[in-house]
Amino acid sequence: MSEHLYNSSDLNSVLRTLSTLTNPAVTSGDVLPKKAETHDPQRSRPGVTQLVQSGPISPAKKPAPKSATLDPSTIITWPAALRYVMTTVGQDEETQLRIRGLITSQHKHEKQWWKAREALLERQRARGDKKKELNAVLILATRRSIGAPVDSTMAPPLLTSEKDENADELELAEYDRKVYKASVTMANALISELRGMKIPFFVTQKSLIRQEDAPASSNEQTGDLLTNSDLSDLQRRMLGLLEDICKE
Structure with missing residues (x-):
């Protein structure tokens, strides 16, 4: 029966179960027979009811790590x-x-942006090939219409449009601009999350950062400060460490 009432490894469960088994009719005013008082060697020990009333035993807390x-x-x-x-x-x-969720999200977006850029380049190449084919057909048709000789074994010269090439370059540049803007937004969000988690080098006090071109004051020990470039290097190194720790 007791196996269905508590887990033997749980001290608090044991105590609660034992308290339910005590006789509720016995109160603090009841007096035990004198024989039990004089001959019971266990009388001097605290009873089960006293142990339950004293409350559950709290486990000792481990000291926090020094670095934490x-x-x-x-x-x-x-x-x-x-x-x-x-x-x-x-x-x-x-x-x-x-x-791990932040890293996965970042990698997912980077792959999506790269695939979209490759698809754009492919569409531009396809448009260019179609335009070249159309130019070739128009040239052949023009030669035939004016009675010029047409050599079917020799491909006609292809006309290229500088305007079309510039349009493709502008289209690609616009896409890259949008990706850069999105990547900056994502990086800022990532940094904000790392600040919230109190990750070193992402919560560094401004008083500990020195501008590279700023002269040191007489009261300032430059060896105890980080430059912006040092901080950026340490942040990149920290991201690599976090990625290693949080690998799935």
Whole structure:
């Protein structure tokens, strides 16, 4: 019967089950026989009811990892960032799932944009081939209409239109412009998500970033600051690490 009431590995379940088995008619005012009081060696121990009333036993909390207590906005070196990420993201399945979703979405959009560009180039080539065929037919027809000799074994010269070539180039440039704008928007959204997850080098305090061409002040230790180019390199390196950690 007890197997259907609780899981033996759950201490709280055991205590709740035992409390239901105690005699509800016995109250705190009831007095046990003197024989039980004088001869029961277990009387000095806390009873089941007392144990249940004391509440469930809370498991001892493990101390947080030292690196996890570090403020990620103050990290400016790769070793410190690596330790922090491995003890936070590396041990958090939910965060890994979120990052994996961001990476998958980015790769999906990049493939779609590339395939669409290849399809556009193919359409332009197809349009060019059709125009060349039409030009060839028109040239042959013109020669026949004026009685000029026509050599069927020799292909007629093909006419190309500079206007058409420019139109294709403009069309491709416009597509590339739209893709670039979309990729910037996607990158900003990705960075915003990483900031929300407190990923090092994406939440770096502005006071720790120095412009390359800005002169250092007398009170500033430039060796303890990051330049914008250094920060960009570290961000790219961090993205590679996150991708490795969150691989499916």
